[in-house]
Amino acid sequence: KQEVTQIPAALSVPEGENLVLNCSFTDSAIYNLQWFRQDPGKGLTSLLLIQSSQREQTSGRLNASLDKSSGRSTLYIAASQPGDSATYLCAANMDSNYQLIWGAGTKLIIKP
Amino acid sequence: DTGVSQDPRHKITKRGQNVTFRCDPISEHNRLYWYRQTLGQGPEFLTYFQNEAQLEKSRLLSDRFSAERPKGSFSTLEIQRTEQGDSAMYLCASSLVGGDTEAFFGQGTRLTVV
Numbered sequence: 771k772q773e774v775t776q777i778p779a780a781l782s783v784p785e786g787e788n789l790v791l792n793c794s795f796t797d798s799a800i801y802n803l804q805w806f807r808q809d810p811g812k813g814l815t816s817l818l819l820i821q822s823s824q825r826e827q828t829s830g831r832l833n834a835s836l837d838k839s840s841g842r843s844t845l846y847i848a849a850s851q852p853g854d855s856a857t858y859l860c861a862a863n864m865d866s867n868y869q870l871i872w873g874a875g876t877k878l879i880i881k882p
Numbered sequence: 883d884t885g886v887s888q889d890p891r892h893k894i895t896k897r898g899q900n901v902t903f904r905c906d907p908i909s910e911h912n913r914l915y916w917y918r919q920t921l922g923q924g925p926e927f928l929t930y931f932q933n934e935a936q937l938e939k940s941r942l943l944s945d946r947f948s949a950e951r952p953k954g955s956f957s958t959l960e961i962q963r964t965e966q967g968d969s970a971m972y973l974c975a976s977s978l979v980g981g982d983t984e985a986f987f988g989q990g991t992r993l994t995v996v
Binding site: 804815859872873 | 888915917922923924925926927930938971973975984985986987988989990992
Protein backbone atom coordinates (compact mmCIF):
# COMPACT_ATOMS: atom_id res chain seq x y z
CA LYS A 771 0.00 0.00 0.00
CA GLN A 772 1.41 3.37 -1.02
CA GLU A 773 2.21 5.80 1.78
CA VAL A 774 3.28 9.38 1.19
CA THR A 775 5.10 11.31 3.89
CA GLN A 776 6.07 14.95 4.09
CA ILE A 777 8.61 16.11 6.62
CA PRO A 778 8.72 18.57 8.27
CA ALA A 779 5.09 19.27 9.02
CA ALA A 780 5.91 22.95 9.38
CA LEU A 781 8.76 25.21 8.33
CA SER A 782 9.47 28.87 9.00
CA VAL A 783 12.22 30.73 7.12
CA PRO A 784 13.16 34.38 6.56
CA GLU A 785 12.19 36.04 3.32
CA GLY A 786 14.71 35.66 0.51
CA GLU A 787 16.02 32.24 1.48
CA ASN A 788 16.03 29.27 -0.84
CA LEU A 789 14.31 26.23 0.63
CA VAL A 790 13.52 22.60 -0.06
CA LEU A 791 10.36 20.71 0.84
CA ASN A 792 10.51 16.93 0.99
CA CYS A 793 8.09 14.22 -0.07
CA SER A 794 8.77 10.50 0.26
CA PHE A 795 6.76 7.55 -0.99
CA THR A 796 7.01 3.83 -0.27
CA ASP A 797 6.00 2.34 -3.64
CA SER A 798 8.17 3.47 -6.53
CA ALA A 799 5.65 2.28 -9.16
CA ILE A 800 4.07 5.68 -9.49
CA TYR A 801 2.50 7.05 -12.63
CA ASN A 802 3.39 10.64 -11.77
CA LEU A 803 3.71 12.94 -8.79
CA GLN A 804 2.09 16.31 -8.36
CA TRP A 805 2.82 19.21 -6.04
CA PHE A 806 0.00 21.45 -4.84
CA ARG A 807 -0.33 24.61 -2.84
CA GLN A 808 -3.21 25.19 -0.41
CA ASP A 809 -3.98 28.50 1.26
CA PRO A 810 -5.89 28.42 4.57
CA GLY A 811 -9.49 27.30 4.09
CA LYS A 812 -9.09 27.17 0.33
CA GLY A 813 -8.86 24.56 -2.40
CA LEU A 814 -5.75 23.19 -4.05
CA THR A 815 -3.67 24.89 -6.72
CA SER A 816 -1.55 22.64 -8.89
CA LEU A 817 2.08 23.75 -9.02
CA LEU A 818 4.02 21.08 -10.87
CA LEU A 819 3.38 17.63 -12.31
CA ILE A 820 6.30 15.24 -12.83
CA GLN A 821 5.79 12.15 -14.94
CA SER A 822 7.48 8.92 -13.84
CA SER A 823 9.89 9.19 -16.77
CA GLN A 824 11.00 12.69 -15.82
CA ARG A 825 13.61 13.81 -13.31
CA GLU A 826 12.44 17.37 -12.76
CA GLN A 827 10.05 20.13 -13.73
CA THR A 828 10.46 23.88 -13.38
CA SER A 829 7.98 26.73 -13.18
CA GLY A 830 9.30 30.18 -12.31
CA ARG A 831 10.95 30.05 -8.90
CA LEU A 832 9.80 26.47 -8.33
CA ASN A 833 11.67 23.32 -9.25
CA ALA A 834 10.42 19.85 -8.46
CA SER A 835 12.58 16.74 -8.71
CA LEU A 836 11.68 13.07 -8.71
CA ASP A 837 13.88 10.11 -7.78
CA LYS A 838 11.77 6.98 -8.05
CA SER A 839 14.53 4.63 -6.96
CA SER A 840 14.88 6.34 -3.60
CA GLY A 841 11.19 7.13 -3.30
CA ARG A 842 11.72 10.85 -2.99
CA SER A 843 10.54 14.09 -4.51
CA THR A 844 11.63 17.58 -3.55
CA LEU A 845 10.14 21.00 -4.21
CA TYR A 846 12.75 23.75 -4.35
CA ILE A 847 11.58 27.32 -3.88
CA ALA A 848 14.09 30.01 -4.80
CA ALA A 849 14.19 33.48 -3.26
CA SER A 850 11.19 32.87 -1.00
CA GLN A 851 8.61 35.62 -0.54
CA PRO A 852 5.90 36.16 2.13
CA GLY A 853 3.31 35.32 -0.54
CA ASP A 854 4.74 31.81 -0.71
CA SER A 855 3.35 31.14 2.77
CA ALA A 856 0.89 28.26 2.42
CA THR A 857 0.64 24.52 2.91
CA TYR A 858 2.39 22.49 0.23
CA LEU A 859 1.13 19.00 -0.50
CA CYS A 860 2.53 16.28 -2.70
CA ALA A 861 0.40 13.52 -4.19
CA ALA A 862 1.40 10.30 -5.92
CA ASN A 863 -0.69 9.02 -8.78
CA MET A 864 -0.52 5.23 -8.79
CA ASP A 865 -2.47 4.46 -11.95
CA SER A 866 -4.15 5.96 -14.96
CA ASN A 867 -7.38 6.38 -12.96
CA TYR A 868 -5.74 9.27 -11.13
CA GLN A 869 -6.51 8.20 -7.59
CA LEU A 870 -4.01 10.34 -5.79
CA ILE A 871 -2.31 9.28 -2.57
CA TRP A 872 -1.53 12.38 -0.55
CA GLY A 873 0.97 13.50 2.01
CA ALA A 874 -0.30 15.52 4.97
CA GLY A 875 1.52 18.62 3.76
CA THR A 876 4.22 21.01 4.95
CA LYS A 877 2.99 24.32 6.33
CA LEU A 878 5.43 26.97 5.13
CA ILE A 879 5.74 30.41 6.72
CA ILE A 880 7.97 33.00 5.12
CA LYS A 881 8.82 35.76 7.58
CA PRO A 882 9.18 39.28 6.15
CA ASP B 883 -13.45 31.78 -15.11
CA THR B 884 -12.99 28.40 -16.74
CA GLY B 885 -11.73 26.52 -13.69
CA VAL B 886 -13.51 24.01 -11.47
CA SER B 887 -16.25 25.64 -9.44
CA GLN B 888 -17.99 24.32 -6.33
CA ASP B 889 -21.13 25.50 -4.64
CA PRO B 890 -21.71 26.37 -1.88
CA ARG B 891 -18.36 27.44 -0.49
CA HIS B 892 -19.54 26.98 3.07
CA LYS B 893 -22.39 25.01 4.59
CA ILE B 894 -23.43 24.78 8.22
CA THR B 895 -26.08 22.18 8.98
CA LYS B 896 -27.63 20.51 11.98
CA ARG B 897 -26.87 16.88 12.66
CA GLY B 898 -29.36 14.63 10.91
CA GLN B 899 -30.07 16.99 8.02
CA ASN B 900 -29.31 16.19 4.39
CA VAL B 901 -26.92 18.34 2.36
CA THR B 902 -26.04 18.48 -1.33
CA PHE B 903 -22.97 19.97 -2.94
CA ARG B 904 -22.42 20.80 -6.59
CA CYS B 905 -19.28 20.69 -8.71
CA ASP B 906 -18.89 22.12 -12.21
CA PRO B 907 -15.71 20.76 -13.82
CA ILE B 908 -13.64 22.29 -16.57
CA SER B 909 -15.88 21.87 -19.61
CA GLU B 910 -13.73 19.57 -21.73
CA HIS B 911 -12.71 17.33 -18.81
CA ASN B 912 -14.39 13.94 -18.84
CA ARG B 913 -13.14 12.81 -15.44
CA LEU B 914 -14.43 14.20 -12.17
CA TYR B 915 -13.26 13.31 -8.67
CA TRP B 916 -14.51 13.93 -5.17
CA TYR B 917 -12.14 14.10 -2.20
CA ARG B 918 -12.63 14.85 1.49
CA GLN B 919 -10.07 16.70 3.59
CA THR B 920 -10.01 17.13 7.36
CA LEU B 921 -7.90 19.68 9.16
CA GLY B 922 -4.18 19.03 8.99
CA GLN B 923 -4.50 16.07 6.65
CA GLY B 924 -4.16 15.48 2.96
CA PRO B 925 -7.29 14.82 0.91
CA GLU B 926 -8.85 11.35 0.87
CA PHE B 927 -10.33 9.91 -2.31
CA LEU B 928 -14.09 9.39 -2.24
CA THR B 929 -15.22 8.59 -5.77
CA TYR B 930 -14.70 9.41 -9.42
CA PHE B 931 -16.65 9.56 -12.67
CA GLN B 932 -15.67 9.14 -16.26
CA ASN B 933 -18.34 10.99 -18.17
CA GLU B 934 -21.59 9.96 -16.46
CA ALA B 935 -20.33 6.61 -15.18
CA GLN B 936 -19.26 6.30 -11.55
CA LEU B 937 -16.25 4.02 -11.87
CA GLU B 938 -15.03 3.68 -8.31
CA LYS B 939 -16.14 4.43 -4.78
CA SER B 940 -13.91 4.42 -1.73
CA ARG B 941 -14.85 2.39 1.30
CA LEU B 942 -14.88 5.78 3.07
CA LEU B 943 -18.08 6.51 1.17
CA SER B 944 -20.76 5.12 3.48
CA ASP B 945 -24.31 4.41 2.40
CA ARG B 946 -25.26 7.91 3.52
CA PHE B 947 -23.16 9.37 0.70
CA SER B 948 -24.25 9.38 -2.91
CA ALA B 949 -22.76 11.09 -5.93
CA GLU B 950 -24.16 11.61 -9.39
CA ARG B 951 -23.06 13.04 -12.68
CA PRO B 952 -26.21 12.62 -14.73
CA LYS B 953 -25.17 14.21 -18.01
CA GLY B 954 -21.45 13.83 -17.74
CA SER B 955 -21.03 17.51 -16.90
CA PHE B 956 -21.69 18.80 -13.38
CA SER B 957 -21.77 16.46 -10.39
CA THR B 958 -23.57 16.47 -7.06
CA LEU B 959 -22.53 14.90 -3.77
CA GLU B 960 -25.31 14.30 -1.26
CA ILE B 961 -24.85 13.37 2.37
CA GLN B 962 -27.93 12.07 4.15
CA ARG B 963 -28.47 12.18 7.91
CA THR B 964 -25.30 14.17 8.49
CA GLU B 965 -23.09 13.38 11.48
CA GLN B 966 -20.51 15.55 13.20
CA GLY B 967 -17.79 13.35 11.75
CA ASP B 968 -18.84 14.48 8.28
CA SER B 969 -17.47 17.95 9.01
CA ALA B 970 -14.67 18.46 6.48
CA MET B 971 -13.69 20.23 3.28
CA TYR B 972 -15.16 18.47 0.25
CA LEU B 973 -13.01 18.96 -2.82
CA CYS B 974 -13.86 18.34 -6.44
CA ALA B 975 -11.31 17.92 -9.21
CA SER B 976 -11.45 17.28 -12.92
CA SER B 977 -9.06 16.03 -15.56
CA LEU B 978 -8.87 14.56 -19.00
CA VAL B 979 -8.65 10.80 -19.37
CA GLY B 980 -5.12 9.46 -18.98
CA GLY B 981 -2.74 9.18 -16.08
CA ASP B 982 -0.32 11.71 -17.49
CA THR B 983 -2.76 14.58 -17.30
CA GLU B 984 -3.07 17.10 -14.55
CA ALA B 985 -5.96 17.31 -12.10
CA PHE B 986 -7.43 20.72 -11.37
CA PHE B 987 -9.23 21.35 -8.10
CA GLY B 988 -12.07 23.60 -7.09
CA GLN B 989 -12.06 25.82 -4.02
CA GLY B 990 -13.94 23.25 -2.02
CA THR B 991 -17.07 23.22 0.09
CA ARG B 992 -16.48 23.53 3.82
CA LEU B 993 -19.13 21.53 5.71
CA THR B 994 -19.72 22.07 9.41
CA VAL B 995 -22.19 19.78 11.16
CA VAL B 996 -23.38 21.15 14.50
